[in-house]
Amino acid sequence: MPAKRDYYEVLNVERTATMEEIKRAYRKCAMKYHPDRNPGDAEAERMFKECAEAMEVLGDSEKRQRYDQFGHEGVRGQGVHDFGGMNAQDIFSMFEDAFGDLGLGGIFGGRGRGRGGARRGYDLETSVTIDLDDVLEGTTETVDFTREDLCETCDGSGAKPGTTPETCTTCGGQGKVAMRHGFFQMVRPCPDCAGAGKVVKDKCTECRGSGRRPKSRTLEVKVPAGIHDGQIIRIAGEGEPGTAGAPRGDLHVVVRVQPHKLFERHNDDLVLHMPISFTQAALGAKLEVPTLEGQTELILKAGTQHGQTYTLRQHGLPNLRSGARGSLIVQVMVEIPKKLTEKQADLLREFAETENRDVMPHTTGFWDKIKGYLSGE
Numbered sequence: 001m002p003a004k005r006d007y008y009e010v011l012n013v014e015r016t017a018t019m020e021e022i023k024r025a026y027r028k029c030a031m032k033y034h035p036d037r038n039p040g041d042a043e044a045e046r047m048f049k050e051c052a053e054a055m056e057v058l059g060d061s062e063k064r065q066r067y068d069q070f071g072h073e074g075v076r077g078q079g080v081h082d083f084g085g086m087n088a089q090d091i092f093s094m095f096e097d098a099f100g101d102l103g104l105g106g107i108f109g110g111r112g113r114g115r116g117g118a119r120r121g122y123d124l125e126t127s128v129t130i131d132l133d134d135v136l137e138g139t140t141e142t143v144d145f146t147r148e149d150l151c152e153t154c155d156g157s158g159a160k161p162g163t164t165p166e167t168c169t170t171c172g173g174q175g176k177v178a179m180r181h182g183f184f185q186m187v188r189p190c191p192d193c194a195g196a197g198k199v200v201k202d203k204c205t206e207c208r209g210s211g212r213r214p215k216s217r218t219l220e221v222k223v224p225a226g227i228h229d230g231q232i233i234r235i236a237g238e239g240e241p242g243t244a245g246a247p248r249g250d251l252h253v254v255v256r257v258q259p260h261k262l263f264e265r266h267n268d269d270l271v272l273h274m275p276i277s278f279t280q281a282a283l284g285a286k287l288e289v290p291t292l293e294g295q296t297e298l299i300l301k302a303g304t305q306h307g308q309t310y311t312l313r314q315h316g317l318p319n320l321r322s323g324a325r326g327s328l329i330v331q332v333m334v335e336i337p338k339k340l341t342e343k344q345a346d347l348l349r350e351f352a353e354t355e356n357r358d359v360m361p362h363t364t365g366f367w368d369k370i371k372g373y374l375s376g377e
Contacts, residue, residue, distance in 0.1 A: 004072050007054035015068070019059070020230075024254075026055040028125060036194070037122070037148065039210060049083035056083075119195070121240040121249035122148075128253055130223060132260040135317055136292050138225035142218060143253060148240045149215040154204035156241065158211035165198035173197040196243065212240075221253050226268065226320035229257040262290060268326030269316045273333055276300065281334045289330055291315045298330060306334040 029051035038044035066074035150156035171190035189195035203209030239249025284302035316326025
């Protein structure tokens, strides 16, 4: 029996991943390897079940803690399902019950099968990358993606033009069969027609009977001002087509915001670490401070300390919901010059005398001071 892969490796996430990152990774994995999208591919089915097993453990805080501490042995006998013996629909039902409100249902063909095998189409996910300047005003981005769409040759039926799918003899067109286990009876999708109620005898040569073909699509996506890194824009009806007249899935666009070379973002506020000289800090100064919209004036108070902050209101980012602007927080960093001219050094020594503080003259070295200390001078 081959060794189990690390669950974090299966979902391609770091061990420090948040629960939302784990769920997102699982959605992507399940969408890629779901048997309905890979008919007859045993390896894809194995990967699909491996993803489900990883999600069951890492998606449960208690099981994840035991796994992090003891590895696979830590979760053995802890209620982890044997996904190898389950079909895809059973796995779908299990995760739909547990995570139905989190959008996982869309991956497994939407919100389940309806009468006659009707099933909402798969949700898809893509991403766009924007700059912090785009967060200020909002932007429109072009996304290119590929989705499984209805085959134009057979109009999605999977049957060769001129022929039609036939009623499945196993389930009588119901799309489901009843199986008895002892005193219990379970109703499952028909294994011969996969719940569709019909089977294709003479397959379309273009799509090989699947009724689907990959198709490229380009969309313009409006990214609202104030959006945060990692947030998702849902575009209804731009996913893959459903079956038996069921609606299409949705397209989920994950927004990534690139780090800015000057500003750090804290919610709707921006933080700027600005260097100033020690004379500006001591005497005060009028500074020109950069913003996302140009420059603005900042008055430094005399006696400003290293690390002190100044708040410039209405110079941050807009709130995604209300549109209210955050602040620009300027944290000043006092820089000490590494080299001084002779005149500068003399002026500072003169200043030090007014403070009644001893400073090392340029003619006295460290060992001269030690000698004077030992001699009691």
